[in-house]
Amino acid sequence: MPLHRLDSLSAISAQEWDALVPASQPFLRHAFLSALEDSASLGPHSGWQPEHLLHYEDGQLHAALPSYRKWHSYGEYVFDHEWADACERAGIDYYPKLLTAVPFSPVSGPRLLAARAEDGFALLAALPGYLESEGLSSAHINFTDPLADNALAQQPGWLQRLGCQFHWQNREYRDFQDFLDTLSSRKRKQMRKEREQVAGQGFEFEWLEGHQVSEAQWDFVYACYANTYAIRRRTPYLTRAFFSLLAERMPEAIRVVMAKQANQPVAMAFSLVGGDSLYGRYWGCLAEFDRLHFETCFYQGMDYAIAQGIQRFDAGAQGEHKLIRGFEPVITHSWHYLRHAGLKAAVSDFLRREREGVLAYAQEARSALPYRQD
Known part of the structure; x- marks a missing residue:
């Protein structure tokens, strides 16, 4: 043929x-x-x-x-x-x-x-x-x-x-506390402490869909994304134009969570949604903050999945740091x-x-x- x-x-x-x-x-x-x-x-x-x-x-x-x-x-x-x-x-x-x-x-x-x-x-x-x-x-x-x-x-x-890989399963949790209640006492305290450390630094989080993200915000998203490669002395796979084109062509599938401190964005995580799944794809920050990566890339996604009734959260490759936070092999x-x-x-x-x-x-x-x- x-x-x-x-x-x-x-x-x-x-x-x-x-x-x-x-x-x-x-x-x-x-x-x-x-x-x-x-x-x-x-x-x-x-x-x-x-x-x-x-x-x-x-x-x-x-x-x-x-x-x-x-x-x-x-x-x-x-x-x-x-x-x-x-x-x-x-x-x-x-x-x-x-x-x-x-x-x-x-x-x-x-x-x-x-x-x-x-x-x-x-x-x-x-x-x-x-x-x-x-x-x-x-x-x-x-x-x-x-x-x-x-x-x-x-x-x-x-x-x-x-x-x-390691994926998180939403077992019809009512809220994040409902998920925490399924964990051992030590792990429950560890996760609660991690989230409190981030909140104590004054961080707030905003979720945006593709049609809500401005070009200036896409500039910020790309700067964060590119920085994850720059600190490893590597060239980003994606160009800046990719994010604008994707937002134009399939905005309904895009989710971006912005991490803000004193109302200024300092980090982001970019995800796509499809069917019963949330796919965490790209993360980046412009400065280092204690535990911010875990909150932005994992806990925020889990919160969002629970609130939206999404069954599965695939937060990307690699795994041991996900494993201890409830992501299953x-x-x-x-x-x-x-x-x-x-x-x-x-x-x-x-x-x-x-x-x-x-x-x-x-x-x-x-x-x-x-x-x-x-």
Whole structure:
């Protein structure tokens, strides 16, 4: 089956693309992905070249893989640097490769967009031939949902990889105190103390939806976001234009919480909402304050989820500092197709051993959760 290659989402209408995207998934909407492209956050200069693969039948779009040709492995959150290093030592070309993922966002969700299951299967079956014809070493599909997991498990040659994130579950709490009541006494006192320390510094918080944020406020949001990279001597993935474009194209999904001291903003956290989930994405501050990160990025999001009846809060990658605040371990999945037989054998062996470690880690992590053991 021939695959149609799309180098820019501007070549397809939002209506046609979004017809394949579940309404609860903001990160795969035409508005989000096109804002990344049109703001120059993506492109050859960044090592992320859009290369979306489409399956048409009788002139109708039936399936799509939102994908990118990559010349490095940054911004993916499923780390294959060691695989690339091994290839370099062995004289094997690892780049360019094909990545199906949400750029710079380790959020699980649909990856194989299809009107019918058989359309998705047909697209996946054509992918190895496409890799060969394009001279791509491999294909990687990161942070998949159960539908894609099931489809990929039935395709020959794909290797599954597990990871672990930490998400907070809103169990119909009436308020934050209701949540605290489910914790052990020591952890309950610790969280209450952290929030009191922030309040004692005079901080107040304001939640804004996308249409409520002015361009001047977006300047502040970007300054905070960029500062998180500057202090690590790194270049931000996103451009300033991305935030304005996204606010223009899908304001209803945007949530920004501003942390203010003496009525002056000093920090922010940027999130998206979709379906029953709140996704904390970007955080930043212009000065260091004790415990402000935990309040702005975690406790404010938990408060908001409770108030809005949102079931799940995904506050981003990494985890131990989330674990002790009630974020529970969740297994994530990614899939990898490697054309080089020797590399595939070595990676398969590595993933088998890594899988045991990830599952053991997630199980051990549960023992560190702060909830009461009734």
